[in-house]
Structures are given as structure tokens and as C-alpha cells.
Amino acid sequence: MATVVPTTLEVAEERQIVGADQLPEQVTLWQDAWRRLTRNRMAVIGMVIIGFFLVTAVVSFVWTPYDTWRQALGITYSGPSLAHPLGLDDYGRDILSRVMGGAGIALSVGVGASLVASAIGIILGLLAGFYRGKVDVLISLLINISYGVPDLLIALILVVLIGRGIQNIILAISITAWLGMARLVRGQTLALREREFVEAARSIGTKNLKILSRHILPNALGPIVVQATYLVPAAIIFEAFLSLLGLGVPPPAPSWGRMAVEGYKAIQIAPHIVLAPCVALSLTVLAFNWLGDGLRDAIDPRMRR
Amino acid sequence: MSQTLGLVETKWEGPLVSVKDVYKHFPTGGGLGRGAVVRAVDGVSFEIAGGETLGLVGESGCGKSTLGRVIMQLQTATKGSVEFEGRDLTKMHGEKLRQVRQRMQIIFQDPYASLNPRMTIGDIVAEPLKNFGLGGRRDREKRVHEVMRVCGLNPNFANRYPHEFSGGQRQRIGIARALVLTPSLVVADEPISALDVSIQAQIVNLLEDLQAKFKLTYLFIAHDLSVVRHVSDRVAVMYLGKIVEIATSRDVYDTPLHPYTKVLLSSIPNADPDLEVQRKPILLKGEIPSPINPPSGCRFHTRCPIAQLPICAEVEPLLEKKADGHVAACHFAGKL
Amino acid sequence: MNLTTEFGNAAGTVRAVDGISFEMDPGETLGIVGESGSGKSMTALSILNLVPEPGRISGGQILVNNQDVVSMTSSELLEYRGGDVAMIFQDPMTSLNPVLRVGFQIEEAMRAHSRFDKRQAKERVIPLLQRVRIPSPQQRAKDYPHQFSGGMRQRAMIAMGLANEPSLLIADEPTTALDVTVQAQILELLKDLNRELGTAIILISHNVAVISSLCTRVMVMYAGRVVESGPTRQVFDHPEHPYTWSLLRSVPRVDERRHERLISIEGMPPDLSRLPSGCKFHPRCHFKVDRCSHEEPPLAEVAAEQEARCWVLMRNVSSQAQALKT
Numbered sequence: 001m002a003t004v005v006p007t008t009l010e011v012a013e014e015r016q017i018v019g020a021d022q023l024p025e026q027v028t029l030w031q032d033a034w035r036r037l038t039r040n041r042m043a044v045i046g047m048v049i050i051g052f053f054l055v056t057a058v059v060s061f062v063w064t065p066y067d068t069w070r071q072a073l074g075i076t077y078s079g080p081s082l083a084h085p086l087g088l089d090d091y092g093r094d095i096l097s098r099v100m101g102g103a104g105i106a107l108s109v110g111v112g113a114s115l116v117a118s119a120i121g122i123i124l125g126l127l128a129g130f131y132r133g134k135v136d137v138l139i140s141l142l143i144n145i146s147y148g149v150p151d152l153l154i155a156l157i158l159v160v161l162i163g164r165g166i167q168n169i170i171l172a173i174s175i176t177a178w179l180g181m182a183r184l185v186r187g188q189t190l191a192l193r194e195r196e197f198v199e200a201a202r203s204i205g206t207k208n209l210k211i212l213s214r215h216i217l218p219n220a221l222g223p224i225v226v227q228a229t230y231l232v233p234a235a236i237i238f239e240a241f242l243s244l245l246g247l248g249v250p251p252p253a254p255s256w257g258r259m260a261v262e263g264y265k266a267i268q269i270a271p272h273i274v275l276a277p278c279v280a281l282s283l284t285v286l287a288f289n290w291l292g293d294g295l296r297d298a299i300d301p302r303m304r305r
Numbered sequence: 306m307s308q309t310l311g312l313v314e315t316k317w318e319g320p321l322v323s324v325k326d327v328y329k330h331f332p333t334g335g336g337l338g339r340g341a342v343v344r345a346v347d348g349v350s351f352e353i354a355g356g357e358t359l360g361l362v363g364e365s366g367c368g369k370s371t372l373g374r375v376i377m378q379l380q381t382a383t384k385g386s387v388e389f390e391g392r393d394l395t396k397m398h399g400e401k402l403r404q405v406r407q408r409m410q411i412i413f414q415d416p417y418a419s420l421n422p423r424m425t426i427g428d429i430v431a432e433p434l435k436n437f438g439l440g441g442r443r444d445r446e447k448r449v450h451e452v453m454r455v456c457g458l459n460p461n462f463a464n465r466y467p468h469e470f471s472g473g474q475r476q477r478i479g480i481a482r483a484l485v486l487t488p489s490l491v492v493a494d495e496p497i498s499a500l501d502v503s504i505q506a507q508i509v510n511l512l513e514d515l516q517a518k519f520k521l522t523y524l525f526i527a528h529d530l531s532v533v534r535h536v537s538d539r540v541a542v543m544y545l546g547k548i549v550e551i552a553t554s555r556d557v558y559d560t561p562l563h564p565y566t567k568v569l570l571s572s573i574p575n576a577d578p579d580l581e582v583q584r585k586p587i588l589l590k591g592e593i594p595s596p597i598n599p600p601s602g603c604r605f606h607t608r609c610p611i612a613q614l615p616i617c618a619e620v621e622p623l624l625e626k627k628a629d630g631h632v633a634a635c636h637f638a639g640k641l
Numbered sequence: 642m643n644l645t646t647e648f649g650n651a652a653g654t655v656r657a658v659d660g661i662s663f664e665m666d667p668g669e670t671l672g673i674v675g676e677s678g679s680g681k682s683m684t685a686l687s688i689l690n691l692v693p694e695p696g697r698i699s700g701g702q703i704l705v706n707n708q709d710v711v712s713m714t715s716s717e718l719l720e721y722r723g724g725d726v727a728m729i730f731q732d733p734m735t736s737l738n739p740v741l742r743v744g745f746q747i748e749e750a751m752r753a754h755s756r757f758d759k760r761q762a763k764e765r766v767i768p769l770l771q772r773v774r775i776p777s778p779q780q781r782a783k784d785y786p787h788q789f790s791g792g793m794r795q796r797a798m799i800a801m802g803l804a805n806e807p808s809l810l811i812a813d814e815p816t817t818a819l820d821v822t823v824q825a826q827i828l829e830l831l832k833d834l835n836r837e838l839g840t841a842i843i844l845i846s847h848n849v850a851v852i853s854s855l856c857t858r859v860m861v862m863y864a865g866r867v868v869e870s871g872p873t874r875q876v877f878d879h880p881e882h883p884y885t886w887s888l889l890r891s892v893p894r895v896d897e898r899r900h901e902r903l904i905s906i907e908g909m910p911p912d913l914s915r916l917p918s919g920c921k922f923h924p925r926c927h928f929k930v931d932r933c934s935h936e937e938p939p940l941a942e943v944a945a946e947q948e949a950r951c952w953v954l955m956r957n958v959s960s961q962a963q964a965l966k967t
Contacts, residue, residue: 195418196413196415196418196419197418197419197420197421197422199374199379199413199419200411200413200419200420200421200479200482201421201432202379203377203379203406203410203411204406204410204432204433204436204482204483204486205403205404205406205407205433205436205437206432206436207403207436210436214421214424214432215421215424218421218423218424219421219422219423221423364820364821364822364823365820471909473909474909501676501677501847501909501910502676502847502848502888502891502892503676503887503888503891503905503906503910503925504906504909505891505892506891506892506903506904506905506906507905507906507907509893509903509905510902510903510905513902528820528821529821530821530895531892531893531894531895531897532892532893534893534895534897535893535897535900535903536893558895558896568822569821569822570895571825572821572822572824572825573821573850573895574824574825574828574848574850574851574853574854575850575853575854575894575895575896576849576850576853576877576889576892576894577853577877577878577894577896578853578873578874578877578878579874579878580896581850581853581854584854586825586828586829588822588825588826588829589822589826591776592790592792592793593790593820
């Protein structure tokens with residue numbers, strides 16, 4: 001059990017090494033979380049659906065059965081057929097191609113906005129929580145005021161001012177979506193900075209930037225990942241909502257939200273036009289929420305020990 | 306081993322640490338206007354000589370851990386100065402203070418809380434070296450492995466995470482991290498109280514070995530008087546933010562002068578049944594007063610078995626020399 | 642009271658307590674000493690038939706006042722727990738309801754049992770608080786637990802434990818969270834209660850000195866087994882099991898005349914799911930012989946009333962033991 005290894009530090013006596021052979025197989029905290037995640041059925045289904053749309057999205061950038069913008073491919077409003085499995089819309093465009101292209105837009109907007117919002121939220125949250133005092137007062141004030149203004153209003157004004165390009169849409173969504181992340185990270189940082197290992201880091205002369213990046217951020221990463229996952233479906237819905245108001249990704253780009261809006265005028269004669277993008281939208285949103293739930297349970301620190 | 310990683314000789318001749326009239330008050334927070342303050346440390350002075358172990362004992366809430374952190378500059382003193390190797394740390398800030406941290410380290414009580422769960426133990430032990438840009442990657446790795454071995458850890462496990470280790474092993478990791486820079490002062494804040502009994506002796510013996518090997522100076526903070534007596538050359542006893550007695554380890558136990566010290570000693574049960582039957586515990590009345598509003602005069606007078614009014618309630622006794630190398634703060638020192 | 646315990650107790654497939662037997666006379670004080678995972682707390686919980694899920698008492702018999710605890714119905718158990726046998730824990734805050742007044746909780750403890758009627762229960766609260774030496778009990782009974790200090794809470798717990806005049810009080814690390822001066826008060830209180838009321842006490846502790854101060858008899862546990870037992874004086878003066886011997890010498894003594902190196906028990910307490918073969922202590926033992934690694938010694942009488950589970954016995958290795966100390 002105990003092995004004897006002499007030291008090289010000119011130590012006269014040999015010291016016993018404690019528990020030399022007693023460590024079980026190495027499992028990192030993330031491996032452990034991943035194992036729990038893959039045991040969660042809903043999370044796995046979520047990941048499969050996300051994977052499917054991700055592949056679809058990537059494929060749609062290089063190939064779709066028909067060009068997404070090409071009109072009059074057949075009789076408008078016609079239902080599913082062999083040539084057009086999901087039918088044609090009011091302009092005679094291929095719905096399958098448009099749903100595929102929509103996946104690319106939805107995921108770009110969703111993931112893009114989540115990343116931008118997370119970046120803003122993490123940085124401001126870390127600063128507010130770590131430095132406290134005036135920095136915290138300022139950032140918290142910004143957060144609270146922003147919470148008071150409807151995010152749709154801010155996004156609308158921004159889109160009107162800077163235009164409707166996909167980057168602008170992402171920006172418009174991120175500009176309000178970071179608030180929750182900032183609050184979360186601020187809370188985490190406030191709690192973590194009081195932990196003894198952070199005090200230990202200070203005692204060995206670790207600089208503040210390193211304390212933030214090496215000690216606080218990695219320990220807050222679990223909840224951050226969960227929150228970032230939930231931000232994706234929220235952003236997708238937000239984009240659909242902007243489209244509903246005619247301010248989403250500009251036509252003829254096949255945003256799912258826009259497709260649903262355009263289709264709903266003809267819902268009585270051709271329900272498939274609305275159905276296809278709505279199902280895709282719901283599935284994606286659900287999948288991300290399932291994944292978020294699964295991640296939350298997998299990372300929950302209370303499960304450890 | 307590269308030069309930069311070796312033992313550093315100190316040229317300083319005076320006391321390694323000299324604490325002068327240090328206060329640490331915490332605001333109780335909240336409320337309107339000026340809130341009350343917790344007088345965690347309330348006017349404390351003492352010195353630690355190079356190479357010695359000074360034990361600091363007291364019950365929970367007496368301010369001993371806060372005092373340790375003030376010395377380490379992890380808490381800033383409200384008033385007073387802490388001189389380390391002749392330089393006043395309370396006047397140092399930023400990079401200057403950070404550089405001093407190479408020479409003084411702290412070992413924490415809770416080996417679970419004091420190690421970053423997201424870092425491998427190799428990275429944890431190497432971090433102090435990285436912080437001061439000491440050695441190359443190879444030198445650092447070599448040094449980390451050496452220190453781990455000296456602390457009784459298998460270097461093959463450097464890539465493992467803290468949660469894979471037991472409490473005693475984690476405490477060894479914390480010790481390795483504190484020693485990797487070869488500091489001159491180590492503050493050990495209740496280093497064994499969170500460990501299983503059979504592990505406690507391992508850590509105590511390790512700390513003693515390391516002291517001999519690296520010529521360390523310890524400030525050993527603990528509530529357990531028997532352990533403090535065992536490891537210390539001198540012992541300081543704290544009560545409600547004040548030091549009531551300092552003497553050599555032997556004098557504190559053989560001829561305690563302050564009634565509180567005497568009470569503490571009489572309270573410790575003895576494993577030896579023959580001595581245990583002889584022990585007459587002096588039971589204190591009442592509860593420890595709040596450090597927000599400590600008693601006037603001598604802080605111990607409300608519970609002291611030999612307190613005499615009005616003097617003890619009105620005049621604060623000073624920490625005075627009562628015998629050679631033996632100071633106590635009591636109007637009736639040695640009368641109990 | 643006659644308490645015979647014999648059980649192997651399984652939490653999963655782990656035997657937290659493996660075949661322990663002991664008897665207690667009325668008014669006796671028994672100490673159970675051991676480290677975390679030694680099974681000392683499980684033994685106590687078993688006596689109350691309160692082993693937490695998924696554990697269960699898988700064998701043996703526990704007789705308290707000639708009642709078989711293992712085969713009690715749940716209503717019998719309710720009367721038995723807190724009635725015949727009461728238990729106090731290390732952290733009284735977890736056992737006290739934070740939103741109810743202390744006096745009311747003590748009253749409730751009596752109302753839950755049939756020994757005292759409503760009026761008697763009400764009347765007994767103040768004397769009980771007095772008995773555990775809580776100052777100004779009239780007012781304190783109206784306080785909430787958070788208004789009590791740690792030592793006072795433990796006193797309140799003891800009052801609650803004594804409410805139904807149990808014949809046995811089990812105290813699981815009752816002073817571990819307390820300061821030494823408070824610990825001294827609680828130990829004195831337990832001593833007095835034992836003397837005045839004749840309540841038998843089982844004191845569970847990792848601290849040999851605490852056991853020494855209160856208990857006339859001691860049982861040393863390791864890896865779910867009793868490794869040594871006997872009169873405290875006898876066992877602590879002449880320990881025969883190397884674990885007991887090392888434990889006594891691994892803690893520094895206040896009266897230490899000159900600096901002796903502590904005897905350190907190397908390694909860690911064993912993982913109950915992967916116990917070593919033979920004597921469970923042999924991997925950490927300073928005095929092991931070949932036989933220890935493959936054959937587990939029985940608990941055998943080594944002196945009058947003293948039993949030890951060891952092939953070697955400290956009396957046979959005294960010179961080796963002396964050498965370890967220097």
C-alpha cells in the first residue's frame with residue numbers, strides 16, 4: 001500500500017508516500033458531468049435533434065434541393081409531392097429548401113446571440129462581482145435600468161437604426177439578452193470570491209486577472225454553460241417574433257418566423273406552409289431546452305461528493 | 306535544481322514578524338447610519354522570532370484566525386502595523402506586497418475548500434512558481450515533484466484533481482503549495498482540526514519535519530491546546546480579540562498566570578485515566594460575550610473566577626512582564 | 642436494562658457494522674471510540690433501529706429492557722425512540738426546529754410519548770431546563786433555537802432527550818463542535834445526570850480523552866468491528882490492540898513533559914467496500930506479523946474483562962513500541 005520513495009532534496013530519511021496506489025481511475029468533473037448527461041434521455045433526444053438541425057444547417061449553406069429564393073417552381077400553394085416533399089408556398093418556392101435554409105438562420109441567430117450575450121454578461125458579471133464597490137454599483141445600475149425597458153422596444157429601435165442584416169439582428173437580440181447572464185455571473189463571482197481557494201490564490205501572489213480567469217471563471221462555468229444553452233432557443237424565438245413584426249432577417253432569406261408569418265395568411269387553404277417552419281422551430285427550441293435542463297442536472301454541484 | 310528555486314537566506318537579524326498594536330474591526334453592515342463594529346482583533350502586539358513556532362490559541366470567535374489573516378495581509382488591519390523581515394506590510398500595496406508573498410505562506414484549515422476543484426494538483430502546487438515567473442517549465446515541474454515527495458505525495462498523481470484525494474492528502478497538497486516557494490514564515494490556521502485523528506499525527510509530524518528541513522517559522526493557530534503545546538516553542542493565548550498571556554510552551558502549561566489560561570487548561574480532558582481522575586475542571590459561568598460590545602476593563606472579568614470589583618471591571622490590565630519571558634494581562638496574575 | 646447487539650449491517654453491500662456484541666448494565670457509561678467510517682455512529686443508530694436508507698440491520702439482535710428492537714412495529718418504535726432510548730447529536734441545530742420555541746419543542750417530545758399527560762408535560766419543561774443548568778429557564782423556554790449559543794442548544798437537546806426519563810442516552814459526538822470550556826461544561830453535566838438520574842450513557846467520540854473523562858467502559862471500533870473493549874482505565878493504561886495503542890499516542894498530551902514525536906498511523910482508514918484481507922488494521926499496523934495479512938483474529942479475552950482482536954498484542958512488543966517513540 002505504501003511505497004517508499006527517496007526524495008532528491010538531500011533529505012536524510014526516506015518518507016512514506018501516502019496512498020500511492022489507492023486512487024481510483026481518473027475521472028474529471030467534466031467527464032463525470034458528460035456521463036450523467038448521456039444518461040439523461042431527454043437531454044440525449046435534445047442533442048440528437050440539435051445535431052440533426054446542425055447538419056441540415058451546414059448542408060443548406062452549400063446545397064438545398066432548390067434555391068431558397070427561387071419562385072414559381074410549380075403551382076403556388078400546392079401540397080407535398082415527390083418533387084417537393086413539403087410542398088410549395090404562396091410564391092411557389094420549395095418549402096423543404098426554405099426550412100433547411102431556415103435552420104441555418106435560426107442556429108446562426110440563436111448560437112450567435114447566445115455567444116455575444118454570454119461574452120458581454122460574463123465580462124460585466126465578473127467585474128461587478130469581483131471588484132464590487134463602484135464598479136458593481138455602476139454595472140448593477142445598468143442591468144436594473146435595462147431590465148426596466150422592454151427588450152423588444154430596444155431591439156426594434158436598434159434594428160430600425162442599424163438595419164436588418166443577420167449580424168444586426170444578432171446584435172439587437174444580444175443587447176438585452178446579456179442581462180440574465182451578467183446577473184448570474186455576478187452572483188457566482190460574489191460567492192466564489194469568498195471561497196477559501198480564492199483567498200489561497202491571493203496568498204500565493206496570484207494577480208487579479210489570473211484569479212478571475214483561473215480560479216473564479218472555471219468554477220462558474222457550469223451554470224454559465226446552462227444559461228448559455230437556454231439563451232439559444234430564447235434568441236431563436238425572439239428572431240421569429242421580430243419577423244412577425246416584419247423586422248427580422250430581411251426577405252428573401254428563409255427565416256422560420258418569416259415563413260410562418262407569410263404562410264398564415266393562407267392557413268385555411270394551405271396549412272402545410274405554416275406547419276413546416278413551426279414544427280422545425282418548436283423542435284429546435286424544445287431540444288435546446290431539454291439539453292439545458294439535462295446540463296443543469298448533470299453539472300449540479302450537489303450531486304458531487 | 307535551478308538557483309532561483311532554492312532556499313533563500315534572509316539577511317534580516319531582528320524578529321521575523323513584529324505585530325504592533327494591531328486592530329481589526331469589521332462593520333456589522335446594514336442598518337441606517339453608523340453600524341456597530343465587531344472588534345475581532347482589538348489591540349494586539351507580539352513578535353515571532355525566526356525559526357520558532359509561536360502557537361496562538363483561543364476559543365472560536367476570539368479573533369485568532371482574523372489575526373493570522375491580518376499578518377498575511379489577506380485582511381487589512383484597521384490600525385497598527387505588521388512588520389515582516391523589518392518592513393511594514395501594512396504600508397505596502399499592489400506589486401510590492403505581492404512580491405513579499407514569496408516569503409510568507411498560509412496553510413488553511415479546510416483542505417476541501419482551499420483547493421481549486423478545477424485545477425490539477427500539479428497546477429495547484431506549481432501556481433506560486435508561475436505567479437513569480439520562477440524557473441522554466443521543466444524546472445518548475447521538477448520542483449513541484451520534489452515538493453510533493455517531501456510532503457508525502459506521489460508525484461505521479463500530479464495530473465489528478467483534488468476531489469480524488471482524502472482529507473489528509475489534500476492537506477498535504479495545501480502544504481506543498483505553501484512550501485514550493487520556500488517561504489520563511491508559514492501561518493498554519495487550524496491545519497489539522499478538519500482531519501481524522503489518525504491523520505492528525507501524520508500532518509503534525511510532517512509540519513515538524515518540514516520546519517527542521519526548511520528552517521521555517523510557524524505561526525500555529527489552533528483551538529486545541531494539547532496540539533499547540535506539542536508543536537510550539539512559545540504560546541500566546543487570546544480571549545475576545547486580545548492576547549491575555551504569552552510565555553514559553555512549558556511555562557504556559559506549568560505556571561499559567563492568567564486565570565483564563567488556567568481555565569482552558571483545566572477544561573481539557575486527559576486520555577490517561579489516572580490523570581483524568583485528578584483533573585478538576587474549572588467551569589466558567591455564562592457565555593462568551595459578544596465582540597461587538599466587549600466588557601469594560603478586563604474582558605474576562607464577567608466570567609473570571611477571581612475577578613474583583615471594581616478594579617477588574619474598570620481598569621483594563623496591560624500585557625506586562627510577570628516573569629522572564631512570560632507576559633500576562635491580569636491584575637491578579639497567578640492568583641488562581 | 643440488558644442490551645445485546647449482534648448484527649451485520651448492510652448499506653448496499655458494505656458492512657458498516659460487522660458482528661458487534663455488547664451488554665450494558667443500568668446506569669453504566671460506555672464509550673465508543675473510532676474514526677469516521679469505523680461504524681460507531683451506525684452502531685448507535687442501529688440501537689434506535691434508525692439506520693438510514695439504503696442500510697438495514699441484516700442480522701443479530703438488539704435487546705433493550707428485554708424488548709427486541711429489530712422486530713418492533715413502527716408504532717412500538719415511535720414509543721421506544723425518545724422514550725426508552727434518547728439520542729443527541731453533534732450539531733443540535735439540525736435536530737431543533739428553528740421556527741418553534743425551545744420550551745414548546747421539549748413539551749412536544751413528551752406529548753409524542755405516553756409517559757406524561759398534557760398537564761404534566763407542560764409542568765416538566767422548566768424543571769428540565771433547570772436540570773441541564775440553563776440559566777433563567779422561564780425566559781429561555783420562550784426563546785427560539787437561534788437565540789441559544791452552541792453549548793445552550795446542546796443543553797436543550799439533552800433536556801429534550803431526558804424528557805421521557807429514558808434508561809439510555811446515546812450521545813454521538815456531543816461536544817465535537819464546541820469549544821473546550823463549553824465541552825467541559827457539557828461533560829460535567831452528563832456526568833452529573835448519570836450519577837443523579839442513573840441514566841445509562843453511550844458516548845460516541847473520536848476523542849479518547851473525552852471518553853476517558855466520562856466512561857467507565859470503552860469499546861474501540863475500526864472498520865465496523867470492535868478491536869478492543871474493556872474498562873476504560875484498563876484499556877487506556879494497558880492497550881493491547883496496536884490501533885488503540887497508536888490512537889492514544891497519536892494525540893499529544895497536555896501534560897507532555899518533553900517533546901515526544903507523535904505516533905502516526907500511516908495511510909488512511911480503509912474503504913469499507915474494499916476491506917483488506919485478514920486483520921483489517923494490518924496495512925497500517927506497526928507491529929504486524931505474517932499471520933495478520935491473511936487471517937482475521939477473533940475478539941479474545943486478554944485480561945480480566947478486557948478483550949482485543951489481535952494476533953500480536955502490545956504486551957509482546959513493548960520494546961518495539963518503545964523504539965517507535967524515539
